[in-house]
Amino acid sequence: MANSEITDGQALYLYGISKSSGGKPPKIGSSGIDGVHPVQTIACGDFLCWISAVDRNEFADAINRNLENLEWLALHGVRHQQVVSDISSRGVMIPARFGTIFSTEQALVKDVQGRKTALQKVFSRISDADEWGVKIFAEPRAPQKASVARSGREYLQQKAARLKRPERDDAGIQEFATELAKIASDSAATGKVSGAQPNLLWQSTFLVPRSQRKQWDAALKDFVKKWSGSRRIEVNGPWPPYSFVSDAE
Amino acid sequence: MGRGRRILLSPMQSDFQTITTGGSSEDEFSLLEILDHVLNTGVVIHGSVVISLAGVDLVYLGLNVILTSVETALRSIQAAEDKRSLR
Numbered sequence: 001m002a003n004s005e006i007t008d009g010q011a012l013y014l015y016g017i018s019k020s021s022g023g024k025p026p027k028i029g030s031s032g033i034d035g036v037h038p039v040q041t042i043a044c045g046d047f048l049c050w051i052s053a054v055d056r057n058e059f060a061d062a063i064n065r066n067l068e069n070l071e072w073l074a075l076h077g078v079r080h081q082q083v084v085s086d087i088s089s090r091g092v093m094i095p096a097r098f099g100t101i102f103s104t105e106q107a108l109v110k111d112v113q114g115r116k117t118a119l120q121k122v123f124s125r126i127s128d129a130d131e132w133g134v135k136i137f138a139e140p141r142a143p144q145k146a147s148v149a150r151s152g153r154e155y156l157q158q159k160a161a162r163l164k165r166p167e168r169d170d171a172g173i174q175e176f177a178t179e180l181a182k183i184a185s186d187s188a189a190t191g192k193v194s195g196a197q198p199n200l201l202w203q204s205t206f207l208v209p210r211s212q213r214k215q216w217d218a219a220l221k222d223f224v225k226k227w228s229g230s231r232r233i234e235v236n237g238p239w240p241p242y243s244f245v246s247d248a249e
Numbered sequence: 250m251g252r253g254r255r256i257l258l259s260p261m262q263s264d265f266q267t268i269t270t271g272g273s274s275e276d277e278f279s280l281l282e283i284l285d286h287v288l289n290t291g292v293v294i295h296g297s298v299v300i301s302l303a304g305v306d307l308v309y310l311g312l313n314v315i316l317t318s319v320e321t322a323l324r325s326i327q328a329a330e331d332k333r334s335l336r
Binding site: 098205 | 283
């Protein structure tokens with residue numbers, strides 16, 4: 001690493017771990033999660049750790065307060081994703097959990113070297129695969145004639161009726177999930193943040209081998225046709241495999 | 250991998266592959282999606298520690314801490330909106 005010295009008041013923010021190719025690591029042009037310090041690498045035996053310096057106070061001492069500030073969380077969540085995504089587009093990387101911070105380089109190296117075997121296993125599983133999010137929404141019914149609420153109570157009743165969650169426990173959705181699971185190499189629960197979106201019937205996250213993309217797309221298309229007019233499918237990706245690396249712990 | 254895209258599948262678009270590579274900014278991931286995936290773990294390089302850095306080599310934020318914070322923040326926004334719409 002060009003300049004691994006961290007000064008007092010700083011800490012190292014970890015984005016993830018890739019395999020060392022022996023050569024010069026690819027350069028990441030964008031700045032790190034704080035928008036200031038550059039993304040750098042630290043050699044850890046067979047691995048490369050992707051880090052940037054951050055302010056200790058902001059990311060450690062004051063972190064609880066910052067996390068409750070949705071603006072702070074949004075900005076840093078997006079930057080985290082941009083950096084992880086940039087690095088992942090240049091080679092396989094095991095993404096670290098949002099907010100992983102080390103106080104020294106030595107501590108980081110020691111920790112990573114201690115979990116060599118587990119990391120190797122994860123690399124073989126996530127190589128040549130992407131994470132995809134899949135959501136099913138109920139299509140909004142044809143617009144009804146607006147009914148005027150005659151009282152506050154009636155207004156709330158109407159609002160409750162509109163917000164009522166449609167039936168989730170559906171054989172068709174089960175079939176859809178089974179079809180996707182056959183093609184994907186793994187799946188994980190998701191939606192901790194967006195789970196309350198209106199009309200959302202179901203969602204899940206899948207690890208899809210790139211070699212299976214045609215089958216994956218074809219399966220999605222089948223259900224899009226089948227559910228035309230009643231349900232809408234939304235797919236997002238490709239993501240770095242955030243949801244499929246926890247067994248390197 | 251780049252920024253990734255949200256893909257809206259519709260039977261009218263017989264080939265949704267075209268959409269996945271489209272460059273319109275509307276196709277960018279939404280904030281909720283980013284937080285969904287970014288906060289859906291990733292490898293924990295140590296146990297759950299937060300607290301003081303004194304004598305601790307590493308600070309890691311427990312996922313539950315984050316999610317609770319997000320929920321709190323979203324709830325207060327929702328409450329403010331509800332209030333406004335009832336006015």
